[in-house]
Amino acid sequence: MTESRQAVTGDLDAMRREEHDLVVVGGGPAGLGAAQAAYDEGVDDIVILERDFELGGILQQCVHPGFGLEYFEEELTGPEYAQQFIENVAERGVDIRLDTMVLEVTHDRTVYAVNDEDGVTEIDAEKVILAMGCRERTRDALDIPGSRPAGIFTAGTAQRLINMEGKLPGEKAVILGSGDVGLIMARHMHLEGAEVEAVLEIMPYTGGITRNVVQCLEDFDIPLRTQQTITEIHGNDRVEGVTVQEVDEDFEPIPGTEYEIECDTVLLSVGLIPENELSVDAGVELHSVTGGPIVDETRETNVEDIYACGNVLHVHDVVDWVTEESMIAGRSAARSLQDRVETREEPIEIESTGKLRYVVPDRISTVDPDREEIPLYMRVHAPMEDVFVTLSSGGEELTRTFERRAEPGEMVTLNVDSDTLAELPEPRLELDVVQREEA
Amino acid sequence: MGCDIDLEVEDGEILSMEGAGCIQGEDYAREEYRNPTRVLPTTVRVKGGVLPYVPVKTAEPIPKGELEAAVEELATVEVEAPIELGDVIVEDIRGTGVAIVATRDLPAAEEEPVAAD
Numbered sequence: 001m002t003e004s005r006q007a008v009t010g011d012l013d014a015m016r017r018e019e020h021d022l023v024v025v026g027g028g029p030a031g032l033g034a035a036q037a038a039y040d041e042g043v044d045d046i047v048i049l050e051r052d053f054e055l056g057g058i059l060q061q062c063v064h065p066g067f068g069l070e071y072f073e074e075e076l077t078g079p080e081y082a083q084q085f086i087e088n089v090a091e092r093g094v095d096i097r098l099d100t101m102v103l104e105v106t107h108d109r110t111v112y113a114v115n116d117e118d119g120v121t122e123i124d125a126e127k128v129i130l131a132m133g134c135r136e137r138t139r140d141a142l143d144i145p146g147s148r149p150a151g152i153f154t155a156g157t158a159q160r161l162i163n164m165e166g167k168l169p170g171e172k173a174v175i176l177g178s179g180d181v182g183l184i185m186a187r188h189m190h191l192e193g194a195e196v197e198a199v200l201e202i203m204p205y206t207g208g209i210t211r212n213v214v215q216c217l218e219d220f221d222i223p224l225r226t227q228q229t230i231t232e233i234h235g236n237d238r239v240e241g242v243t244v245q246e247v248d249e250d251f252e253p254i255p256g257t258e259y260e261i262e263c264d265t266v267l268l269s270v271g272l273i274p275e276n277e278l279s280v281d282a283g284v285e286l287h288s289v290t291g292g293p294i295v296d297e298t299r300e301t302n303v304e305d306i307y308a309c310g311n312v313l314h315v316h317d318v319v320d321w322v323t324e325e326s327m328i329a330g331r332s333a334a335r336s337l338q339d340r341v342e343t344r345e346e347p348i349e350i351e352s353t354g355k356l357r358y359v360v361p362d363r364i365s366t367v368d369p370d371r372e373e374i375p376l377y378m379r380v381h382a383p384m385e386d387v388f389v390t391l392s393s394g395g396e397e398l399t400r401t402f403e404r405r406a407e408p409g410e411m412v413t414l415n416v417d418s419d420t421l422a423e424l425p426e427p428r429l430e431l432d433v434v435q436r437e438e439a
Numbered sequence: 440m441g442c443d444i445d446l447e448v449e450d451g452e453i454l455s456m457e458g459a460g461c462i463q464g465e466d467y468a469r470e471e472y473r474n475p476t477r478v479l480p481t482t483v484r485v486k487g488g489v490l491p492y493v494p495v496k497t498a499e500p501i502p503k504g505e506l507e508a509a510v511e512e513l514a515t516v517e518v519e520a521p522i523e524l525g526d527v528i529v530e531d532i533r534g535t536g537v538a539i540v541a542t543r544d545l546p547a548a549e550e551e552p553v554a555a556d
Binding site: 053054060063064065075076077078079080082083162163164165166191192193210215219404 | 442443477478479480481482484489490491492494495496503506507510524542543544
C-alpha cells in the first residue's frame with residue numbers, strides 16, 4: 001500500500017541524484033567518439049548513457065566490411081570498428097551505464113535516466129552531448145496502400161534479426177529502396193538463403209554507393225529497378241506479394257505499368273531520420289532539411305551547453321565521418337568546460353544555395369587558435385559530374401574545390417582554413433556547386 | 440568516393456585502362472577483371488554467449504564464386520563463448536587457404552537465459 005502510494009505521488013526525495021561534467025546520451029559510434037575526445041582534452045568525469053545491453057550502437061549489426069577506411073585506413077566490419085572505440089573509452093575509465101534509458105533532457109541540462117538497478121536518476125550535467133543516432137522511416141511514412149500482414153520490416157530490423165538474433169525474416173523478399181542499407185540487406189538475405197526478387201528504387205538513380213551496387217546486387221544477379229515503387233501490399237496473415245508500378249518525374253505511379261511480384265517479405269529501406277524527441281523537449285531547434293539540430297562549428301545547439309553529433313545531427317554516409325564529427329563535439333564541450341572557448345563578436349552565418357540541399361554547421365561562432373581548419377559537410381540535390389564546390393562571402397569567391405562526381409548519397413566536404421575566416425568581406429559564407437563548363 | 444575505370448580487353452589480356460584515380464584503383468580493376476574476390480561477412484552459431492550468433496569474416500578476400508558455398512559450410516559451425524575478436528573460427532574455408540575469424544568479442548552469458556513466463 002505504502003509502496004504504491006509512493007510510486008503514484010513520486011517520492012522525489014528517494015530519487016538518486018548525481019552531478020557530472022559531461023553526460024553523453026547514446027553509446028554508438030558518435031557517443032563513443034565524443035566521450036573519447038572529451039577525455040583526451042582533459043575531462044575525466046564523463047558518463048555515457050546507453051539503452052541497449054552493450055555499446056556500439058547499430059555498428060554491432062553491420063557485420064559487413066567497409067568501415068574505417070578513412071579513420072583507421074583499413075577496412076573493418078561494423079563490430080570491429082565499434083570494438084576499437086569501446087576499448088578506448090573503457091581504458092579511459094569513462095562511466096558507462098548500459099540498459100539505461102534517458103527519459104528527458106531539460107534545457108538547463110538536467111538529465112533523467114532510468115534503469116533496473118538505480119531506478120530513476122537525476123543527473124545535473126555541466127555539458128550534454130546528444131548522440132542518439134537515427135531511425136528508419138517505416139511503411140507509415142510512405143502511405144503504401146494494402147493490407148497489414150506480417151512480413152514487412154525495415155531493412156535495419158531485418159539486419160538485426162539476421163546478424164544478432166540468427167533469424168531469417170523470410171524466404172522470398174522484395175526490397176524497397178536502394179540506399180546502402182537496402183543494397184547490403186539484398187546481399188545478406190541472398191547469402192543467408194532467401195531469394196531476393198528485386199530491389200526497387202523510386203528515383204532514377206540508386207541511393208547507394210557504386211561499390212555496393214556491384215558487390216551486393218550485380219554479384220548475385222539481383223535486379224535493381226529504378227523509377228519503380230510498391231503501390232500495394234497483398235496478403236492477410238503474411239505478405240503474399242506486392243504490386244509494383246513505374247513512376248513519372250513527379251513520382252506518380254503510371255497507370256498501366258502495374259505488375260505483381262510474389263513474395264513473403266518486404267524490406268523497407270527508404271531513408272533515415274535523426275532521432276530527436278529528447279532534443280526537441282530540451283528546446284533544441286531542428287533544421288528543416290536535415291531533421292537534426294541546428295549547430296555551430298563546435299556542434300553546440302541553440303541551447304547553451306547542449307551539443308549534438310553523429311546521425312542525430314544529420315545522416316552520414318560513413319561512420320568515419322561520424323567519428324570525426326563526434327570528436328569535434330567532444331573536444332569542444334571539453335574546451336568549453338575549461339573556459340577555453342572564445343566567442344566571436346558576430347557569428348559567421350553559413351548558407352547553402354542553388355544546387356546544395358544543406359550544409360552543416362549552420363554558423364561559426366567561436367575563435368580557436370588551435371584549430372587550423374573547419375570542415376563543412378554538405379549534400380547536393382541531384383547527381384552532378386565535373387563540378388566545383390564554391391565558397392563565397394559577400395559575392396566574392398574565396399575558394400573552390402573540384403569534385404568529379406557529386407551525388408545526394410555521398411556527402412561533400414570542404415575545409416575552410418582559419419586564415420580565410422580572419423578576413424571575410426562579410427560575416428557570412430555561401431556555398432554552392434557550379435558545373436565546370438559554367439565556371 | 441570511387442572512380443569509373445574502363446578496360447580495353449582483347450583475348451583476355453588487358454590492353455589499356457582509363458579513369459583510375461590512383462594505383463590502388465588500377466590494381467583493383469585488374470584483379471576485378473582477372474579474379475574478382477570479396478571479403479565474406481557472415482555469422483556463426485554460438486553456444487552460451489550473450490548473443491546466439493557471432494559475426495565473422497574471411498581474414499582475406501576469397502574468390503567471388505566461393506561465397507555461397509562458404510556460407511553453407513559456415514551454417515554447420517557452432518562455437519562456444521567466450522569469443523575474442525580475431526579468434527580463428529575455421530582455419531581454411533573451402534580450401535582457399537583463408538581463415539574465418541571472429542569480428543567482435545562475445546562474452547559468455549553469465550546465467551542461462553530463462554524462458555519468459
